[in-house]
Amino acid sequence: MAAPCLRLGMKQLFKMPAAMGHQGRAYSTSQTFAEVLRLPKKQLTKLVYPLQELEQHLVPDSMPDLHLRVFDPSLEDISRAESVFASSARNRIEYISSAVRLDHAPDLSRPEVCFIGRSNVGKSSLIKALFSLAPEVEVRVSKKPGHTKKMNFFKVGKYFTVVDMPGYGYRAPEDFVDMVEAYLKERRNLKRTFLLVDSAVGITKTDNIAIEMCEEFALPYVMVLTKIDKSSKGHLLKQVLQIQKFVNTQTQGCFPQLFPVSAVTYSGIHLLKCFIANITGNLN
Ligand code: GDP
Numbered sequence: 001m002a003a004p005c006l007r008l009g010m011k012q013l014f015k016m017p018a019a020m021g022h023q024g025r026a027y028s029t030s031q032t033f034a035e036v037l038r039l040p041k042k043q044l045t046k047l048v049y050p051l052q053e054l055e056q057h058l059v060p061d062s063m064p065d066l067h068l069r070v071f072d073p074s075l076e077d078i079s080r081a082e083s084v085f086a087s088s089a090r091n092r093i094e095y096i097s098s099a100v101r102l103d104h105a106p107d108l109s110r111p112e113v114c115f116i117g118r119s120n121v122g123k124s125s126l127i128k129a130l131f132s133l134a135p136e137v138e139v140r141v142s143k144k145p146g147h148t149k150k151m152n153f154f155k156v157g158k159y160f161t162v163v164d165m166p167g168y169g170y171r172a173p174e175d176f177v178d179m180v181e182a183y184l185k186e187r188r189n190l191k192r193t194f195l196l197v198d199s200a201v202g203i204t205k206t207d208n209i210a211i212e213m214c215e216e217f218a219l220p221y222v223m224v225l226t227k228i229d230k231s232s233k234g235h236l237l238k239q240v241l242q243i244q245k246f247v248n249t250q251t252q253g254c255f256p257q258l259f260p261v262s263a264v265t266y267s268g269i270h271l272l273k274c275f276i277a278n279i280t281g282n283l284n
Contacts, residue, residue, distance in 0.1 A: 033078070033079050033082045033270065034079075036048065036270070037075060037079070046267060047265070047266065047267050047270070048075070048078065048268075048270050048271060049271060050228060050260045050261075050262075050267045050268045050271075051066075051068050051240070051257070051258065051260060051268075052068055054233070054236065054237050054240060054260075055068055057233060057234075057237055058237070065244065065245070065248050066240075066241065066244050067244070067256040067257040067258075068257070069257075070255070070256050070257040071255075071257055071271075071275055071278070073271070073274045073275075073278070073283075077274055077278075077283060078270050078271065078273075078274045080277075080283060081270075081273050081274035081276075081277035081278070081282075081283060082133065082270065082273065084156065084157070084159055084273070084277045084282050084283075085130060085131065085133050085134070085156065085273050085277075086133040086134070087131075087133060087134030087135075087136065087137070090157075091156075091157035091158075091159075092155070092157060093131060093133075093134035093137055093154070093155065093156050093157060094134075094136075094137060094154065094155055095137060095138060095152065095153070095154050095155075096108075096153040096154065096155050096161070097152075097153055098150040098151065098152045098153070099150060099151045099153070100149070100150050100151070100179060101178075101179060101182070102179070102182040102183050102186060102187070105151060105153065105183070105187070106153055106161075108153075108155075108161050108189065109189060110155075110158070110159065110160050110161050110189065110280075111159075111160045111161070111189055111191040111279075111280040111281065112160060112161040112162075112163060112187065112189045112190050112191060113160060113161075113162055113163070113190075113191055113192050113193075113194060113276055113279070113280065114151075114162075114163035114164075114165050114183070114184075114187075114190060114192075114193050114194065115127060115162070115163070115164055115165060115193075115194045115196060115224075116165040116168070116180065116193060116194070116195055116196065116210055117167060117168075117195060117196030117197070117207075117210070117226075118167055118168050118169035118196075118198075118204065118206045118207060118210075119167030119168065119169050120167070120198075121167070121196045121197065121198050121226055122196065122198065122226035122227050122263055123164065123165075123167060123196055123226075124139050124140060124164065125226075125263035126196065126224070126226060126261060126263050126269075127139045127154070127162065127164050128263065129261075129263040129266060129269045130162070130269065130272070130273060130276075131154070132266075132269075137154065139152075139154075139164070149166050150166060151163055151164070151165055151166065151179065151183060152164040159277070159280060159282045160191070160276070160280040160282065161189075162276075163183075165180055165183070166179065166180070168180070168206060168209070168210060169204075169206040180213075181213065184213060184214070184217055184219060185217050190219075191220075191279055191280055192220055192221065192222060192276075192279050193214055193219050193220070193221040193222070194221070194222050194224050194259075195207070195210055195211065195214060195221050195222065195223055195224065195254075196224050196225075196226050197223055197224070197225055197226070197243065198225075198226055198227055199225035199226060199227055199228045199230070199231060199236060199239050199240070199260060200227055200230045200231045200235070200239070202239050202242060202243065203243060203246060211251065211254075214253055214254070215251060215252060215253055218252075218253055219253055220253055220255070221253055221254055221255070222254070222255040222259060222275070223243065223247060223254055223255070223258050223259070224258075224259045224260075224261055224272065225239070225240065225243065225258055225259065225260040225261065226261060226262075226263070227262060227263075227264075228260045228261060228262045228265075228267060228268065229262040229264045229265045229267065236260070240258060240260065243258060244258060259271065259272050259275065
């Protein structure tokens with residue numbers, strides 16, 4: 001019985017253009033969004049709307065609290081957001097500077113978004129994936145936990161600033177709390193904090209400290225679930241439902257919709273870019 005299905009699958013694979021044949025493993029950074037739009041519907045949904053792809057595996061109405069479409073941009077919106085993240089002579093995307101204290105942070109008036117998460121959660125990889133259309137931007141990705149000990153500021157054209165915060169938890173810098181707390185509390189142009197949680201692990205005690213910090217300062221924040229390519233669909237679904245329940249019942253400031261992403265397959269990256277462009281006022 002399995003053979004005809006397999007043959008059909010292989011046939012479809014061979015019908016795809018070369019770049020798309022790699023879709024199951026990794027998204028090529030040279031692949032433009034126009035090419036993404038030509039993907040078969042199932043693959044496109046998995047790449048662009050990973051939560052909706054997961055939804056298809058739920059028993060209908062079994063989880064009415066799973067927020068799938070609070071932020072539900074069209075493919076046209078997502079395509080427009082891509083240009084915000086594409087580096088060009090007129091839209092320079094570049095590293096600006098690093099700071100260990102808030103008063104050393106660059107004085108910028110543009111809207112700002114920051115990324116926080118425990119060491120090794122995949123923060124540098126995610127930022128690198130967001131900047132895949134600006135390959136000249138150097139975002140260090142390390143195999144050793146805890147290398148990001150400074151706040152790193154990146155300018156995205158005239159649009160906004162992205163801040164890579166130091167990882168917390170194992171081998172976090174001693175002055176981490178002072179640095180991060182002061183930044184989160186006092187940075188006036190901070191529009192949104194993206195709090196990264198490893199989807200394979202779920203919310204850890206260390207993540208809870210960051211969540212409590214965001215809640216205490218009444219910050220608007222968003223939970224991004226990293227490394228979704230690492231888990232089976234069943235495990236991922238279980239984790240997503242658990243984390244969604246946590247967000248629904250235990251948080252005030254967290255955006256109700258989760259953002260699952262993979263820096264390896266690029267699943268969810270386009271949607272996240274579109275969300276960032278939208279909240280910084282650049283999707284008009
Ligand atoms: P950071 O310490 O939070 O900046 O984490 P990194 O971005 O340096 O990632 C930590 C480790 O996880 C590295 O070995 C990455 O290659 C790996 N990693 C990061 N993102 C992903 C992902 O989306 N999928 C998989 N499979 N591995 C990832």
